[in-house]
Amino acid sequence: MGALWSLLFGRTLSINGESYRVVRRIGEGGFSYVDLVRGRNGEQFALKQLLIQVEEQRESVEREIYMHQTVTHPNVLQLVDSQITEQGNGEARGLLLFPFYQYGTLEDEIEASMSRGRKISEERILNLFLSACQGLHALHTSGNEGLAHRDIKPGNLLLSDNKEELVIMDLGSAASGQVTVNDRKEAIALQEHCAQTCTAMYRAPELFEVPSQSVITLKSDIWSLGCSIYAAAFGTSPCDGSALSAMSGRIMFPKNHSYSLEFCNLITWILKVNPEERPTVQEVEQLIGTILSKQVTPHGNV
Numbered sequence: 475m476g477a478l479w480s481l482l483f484g485r486t487l488s489i490n491g492e493s494y495r496v497v498r499r500i501g502e503g504g505f506s507y508v509d510l511v512r513g514r515n516g517e518q519f520a521l522k523q524l525l526i527q528v529e530e531q532r533e534s535v536e537r538e539i540y541m542h543q544t545v546t547h548p549n550v551l552q553l554v555d556s557q558i559t560e561q562g563n564g565e566a567r568g569l570l571l572f573p574f575y576q577y578g579t580l581e582d583e584i585e586a587s588m589s590r591g592r593k594i595s596e597e598r599i600l601n602l603f604l605s606a607c608q609g610l611h612a613l614h615t616s617g618n619e620g621l622a623h624r625d626i627k628p629g630n631l632l633l634s635d636n637k638e639e640l641v642i643m644d645l646g647s648a649a650s651g652q653v654t655v656n657d658r659k660e661a662i663a664l665q666e667h668c669a670q671t672c673t674a675m676y677r678a679p680e681l682f683e684v685p686s687q688s689v690i691t692l693k694s695d696i697w698s699l700g701c702s703i704y705a706a707a708f709g710t711s712p713c714d715g716s717a718l719s720a721m722s723g724r725i726m727f728p729k730n731h732s733y734s735l736e737f738c739n740l741i742t743w744i745l746k747v748n749p750e751e752r753p754t755v756q757e758v759e760q761l762i763g764t765i766l767s768k769q770v771t772p773h774g775n776v
């Protein structure tokens with residue numbers, strides 16, 4: 475009967491005694507996948523399942539759950555429920571249930587607009603990133619040292635239900651906002667960790683080449699934010715994913731484009747190779763607000 479039921483109505487899963495029916499797969503990674511599921515009353519959720527085969531993976535799932543529980547903000551993906559299920563063979567599965575966002579990610583919108591040969595308007599990009607800054611600010615001010623997301627990119631920014639805001643997702647890479655590196659060994663370990671968890675095209679220069687004595691701060695997210703704003707306008711990050719392109723600090727803009735000088739200056743102001751010279755998320759939010767306020771005339775938008 476179980477098999478027939480699955481064939482007729484789809485597979486069901488239980489989280490803390492609540493049943494969810496799997497509708498379809500919406501995302502897949504190396505050790506995880508995300509399904510659209512429906513609850514008892516038909517409400518839709520995104521269920522992320524993470525495979526746990528080694529202790530490191532268990533710690534990573536526990537950290538992802540903890541990070542979501544620590545930060546509550548409308549622009550940070552909320553965790554509805556979670557459970558770690560033991561499989562009996564030494565393996566386990568982490569089940570993380572989230573609200574489902576039907577419009578997908580900013581990456582999807584960028585791809586759709588590129589394929590139509592249309593640009594996302596400057597006003598829309600600025601408004602979307604104003605909301606992303608608010609979510610990132612909540613992460614950056616959480617606890618004593620703040621939380622760094624460490625993998626900000628268009629693919630980790632969901633479009634809200636009214637499509638007007640961004641919701642930061644995937645806190646699986648999040649870490650303390652102040653990580654002290656004392657020697658070469660620690661620097662290499664952090665560098666290798668970031669090579670696994672932080673997407674190369676959006677990775678800050680200091681995470682490609684971690685200095686032997688340094689403090690890695692929240693500013694690495696600011697770099698990723700700048701690359702994401704650039705990608706929303708021009709279709710891809712200004713960096714090609716190599717250490718060289720991130721560390722060169724040369725931000726090239728396409729020859730003919732319709733974005734304002736202020737908009738381009740915002741990007742170059744953010745993308746400073748030296749993390750200390752980068753603005754805070756609050757400063758980015760303020761400048762975006764200022765640019766937006768100048769674009770509004772009493773007769774509408776310029």
Ligand SMILES: Nc1ncnc2c1ncn2[C@@H]1O[C@H](COP(=O)(O)OP(=O)(O)OP(=O)(O)O)[C@@H](O)[C@H]1O
Nearest residue numbers: 500501502503506508520572573574575578629644
């Ligand atoms: N709450 C959600 N609502 C809608 N779609 C979602 C949601 N959560 C995840 N997705 C989709 O599933 C994809 C994978 O999600 P997620 O980034 O959490 O998994 P991941 O395995 O860590 O992926 P990656 O390694 O690419 O970051 C997302 O890119 C998005 O398209």
